[in-house]
Amino acid sequence: MKGKTVTRGTGLSPFGGKRSCRRVSITTVSAKVNAVDSLKRGVGTCAKVSTKGVSSSVRVASVWRERTGGRRDQGSVSCRAGGGSAYDYDVCIIGCGVGGHGAALHAVQQGLKTCIIEGHDIGGTCVNRGCVPSKALLAASGRIREMQNEMHLKAMGIQVGSVSFDRQGVADHANQLASNIQGNLKNSLIALGVDIHTGMGKFVDNHTISYGLPGRVDVGGQLTAKDIIIATGSVPFVPPGIKIDGKTVFTSDHALKLEWIPDWVAIIGSGYIGLEFSDVYTALGSEVTFIEAVDKIMPGFDNEIARLAQRTLITPRNIDFRTGVLATNVKAGIPGVKPVEIELTDFKTKEKVDVMEVDACLVATGRVPFTQGLSLDKIGAETDRRGFVPVTEKMEVVGKNGKPVPNVYCIGDANGKYMLAHAASAQGISAIENIVGRSHVLNHLSVPAACFTHPEVSFVGLTEEQAREKAAEEKFEVAVVKTSFKANSKALAELEGDGMAKAIYRKDTGEILGVWIIGLHAADLIHEASNAVATNQTIQDLKFNVHAHPTLSEVLDELFKHAEVDAKPKPKSEPPKKTAVTAAS
Numbered sequence: 001m002k003g004k005t006v007t008r009g010t011g012l013s014p015f016g017g018k019r020s021c022r023r024v025s026i027t028t029v030s031a032k033v034n035a036v037d038s039l040k041r042g043v044g045t046c047a048k049v050s051t052k053g054v055s056s057s058v059r060v061a062s063v064w065r066e067r068t069g070g071r072r073d074q075g076s077v078s079c080r081a082g083g084g085s086a087y088d089y090d091v092c093i094i095g096c097g098v099g100g101h102g103a104a105l106h107a108v109q110q111g112l113k114t115c116i117i118e119g120h121d122i123g124g125t126c127v128n129r130g131c132v133p134s135k136a137l138l139a140a141s142g143r144i145r146e147m148q149n150e151m152h153l154k155a156m157g158i159q160v161g162s163v164s165f166d167r168q169g170v171a172d173h174a175n176q177l178a179s180n181i182q183g184n185l186k187n188s189l190i191a192l193g194v195d196i197h198t199g200m201g202k203f204v205d206n207h208t209i210s211y212g213l214p215g216r217v218d219v220g221g222q223l224t225a226k227d228i229i230i231a232t233g234s235v236p237f238v239p240p241g242i243k244i245d246g247k248t249v250f251t252s253d254h255a256l257k258l259e260w261i262p263d264w265v266a267i268i269g270s271g272y273i274g275l276e277f278s279d280v281y282t283a284l285g286s287e288v289t290f291i292e293a294v295d296k297i298m299p300g301f302d303n304e305i306a307r308l309a310q311r312t313l314i315t316p317r318n319i320d321f322r323t324g325v326l327a328t329n330v331k332a333g334i335p336g337v338k339p340v341e342i343e344l345t346d347f348k349t350k351e352k353v354d355v356m357e358v359d360a361c362l363v364a365t366g367r368v369p370f371t372q373g374l375s376l377d378k379i380g381a382e383t384d385r386r387g388f389v390p391v392t393e394k395m396e397v398v399g400k401n402g403k404p405v406p407n408v409y410c411i412g413d414a415n416g417k418y419m420l421a422h423a424a425s426a427q428g429i430s431a432i433e434n435i436v437g438r439s440h441v442l443n444h445l446s447v448p449a450a451c452f453t454h455p456e457v458s459f460v461g462l463t464e465e466q467a468r469e470k471a472a473e474e475k476f477e478v479a480v481v482k483t484s485f486k487a488n489s490k491a492l493a494e495l496e497g498d499g500m501a502k503a504i505y506r507k508d509t510g511e512i513l514g515v516w517i518i519g520l521h522a523a524d525l526i527h528e529a530s531n532a533v534a535t536n537q538t539i540q541d542l543k544f545n546v547h548a549h550p551t552l553s554e555v556l557d558e559l560f561k562h563a564e565v566d567a568k569p570k571p572k573s574e575p576p577k578k579t580a581v582t583a584a585s
């Protein structure tokens, strides 16, 4: 069915660890699996890694005693398995998404006896219904787009015949990848001796969790832990008036299965999910119409980057958009028989302005925390009005009395601080650091983000608009420096000169406030900037970094070198006086 827009009714305007635990840097899912191998190879004494010799739990207790000098929970209890302890576990994590998994791995590295309670599927949203399958769809559809771009290929002297694809094959790629990574995650936990309990967990008190599954008397139980981390994640938000049938009106949960490719798909919301799916759908031949409540598309982006993104990701493609309108009512259709009807309402006047008929509708209007049923009242806590669990900067759950609830933490999408997979994992590591008594606060302004369209958009920190607001309040001068991919040899070799990088910084000190990149491999390029923010480097510190030639990283090299700062660069430290190492010949 070919979709069409109809305007109805009069008056409606047409629209228009430590000690013997080897320190392993854990960042990506594959790195985490490798980390398990490293731990297994390098440690006889790391918690539950080796099962030979001294019992693993005794080892846990001994590692813990060495680390803490014998202190424990101020009340001096020890792990039950370590002998006469009060708790079954040192740490219990409710929910095994990327956040829970990251926390569990770091807990084991610290020698903590750890368990996870998972109610649905290991890997949570990211692995099963988020980052992983969506990136697989983007990889396959991006390849199709590239191979169908005759002009681009011809400019490099390449000719291809007709390009075709098998929808089910593309869908299988995404499904298989999710399943493989889910298996890797589960195996990594088992190999490290993390106990995985199946069921939905809820609080009995701040050291006790009961868990079970509805209708399953064979599953469930109760356990105790010194510290408990809530990592229950999020689910799609569906605005009132929208009925999901999973076939013609659906969320990303269904869209990732790629059961069909609609001719015309309306995407409600032009955030990350909307943009990434517009990239997939248009590469596979669909027309897309964005419906966006805010009066501009991609409202979360820096304005200048959004304008450029519109020129590269929207205008040249089969995409149009309606902004400043809410989708207030969506009625499901029947593929090939009855269209989906979408009622549009002006965001400001609340007047109904249009009804669209399309083949399918993807609802990408954000996500809501999955925090119901945790019995937070049993620990003197409650969610905020949106369902997020309030936390301190150390990830401690804040109780109804405004004070941290002892021994209970919340990480990831469930606390709403930054709904990204790597943020969830970083918060998990931070919570464990605080649990073992090393005070830690994650700088969320150093957490990078990326939208994996073709080309990609990435950033760290503030938009230029946010930085200028902050500057006005705090009375400092903002400076902005930009570079283009057009001057980069590697980008030109790839005929991918469309793109820019911009850095926003304090003119007086060189403090980096934000960096935005749109262009080839922007998601990989952002890390030099985000790591600089995390380690408090100024923009002038980065001028001395050396970048291989010819690489895309020189886009950032040029950016940093062009920055003008009032303060002088910090004196460079002398090179370390170590044994001379000569470059490999």
Ligand SMILES: Cc1cc2nc3c(=O)[nH]c(=O)nc-3n(C[C@H](O)[C@H](O)[C@H](O)COP(=O)(O)OP(=O)(O)OC[C@H]3O[C@@H](n4cnc5c(N)ncnc54)[C@H](O)[C@@H]3O)c2cc1C
Binding pocket: 094, 095, 096, 097, 098, 099, 100, 117, 118, 119, 120, 121, 122, 123, 124, 125, 126, 127, 129, 130, 131, 132, 134, 199, 200, 201, 202, 231, 232, 233, 234, 252, 273, 370, 373, 374, 411, 412, 413, 414, 418, 419, 420, 421, 422, 423, 424, 452
């Ligand atoms: C389509 C899509 C694409 C995305 N792409 C990216 C991306 O490219 N990069 C990125 O950084 N982020 C991406 N995200 C966001 C990312 O998936 C989330 O930020 C991340 O998964 C949050 O991790 P989490 O551990 O907090 O929660 P989740 O991954 O949601 O995991 C929570 C887990 O807890 C379980 N659970 C819930 N309640 C209970 C309970 N009471 N007892 C026991 N278990 C429970 C759930 O079953 C689930 O397995 C994407 C999201 C979507 C939807």
Ligand SMILES: NC(=O)c1ccc[n+]([C@@H]2O[C@H](COP(=O)([O-])OP(=O)(O)OC[C@H]3O[C@@H](n4cnc5c(N)ncnc54)[C@H](O)[C@@H]3O)[C@@H](O)[C@H]2O)c1
Binding pocket: 239, 268, 269, 270, 271, 272, 273, 274, 276, 291, 292, 293, 294, 299, 300, 325, 326, 327, 328, 364, 365, 366, 367, 418, 419, 420, 449, 450, 451, 452
């Ligand atoms: N690459 C990535 O890192 C990635 C990819 C996908 C998802 N995610 C995560 O998943 C989460 C959800 O993504 P998302 O794109 O759904 O949310 P989002 O918050 O990024 O964007 C939602 C958009 O929908 C609009 N909207 C909300 N209600 C509307 C309505 N009734 N009518 C019209 N427009 C409406 C909002 O104005 C907003 O622009 C995000 O928080 C993001 O962090 C990340």
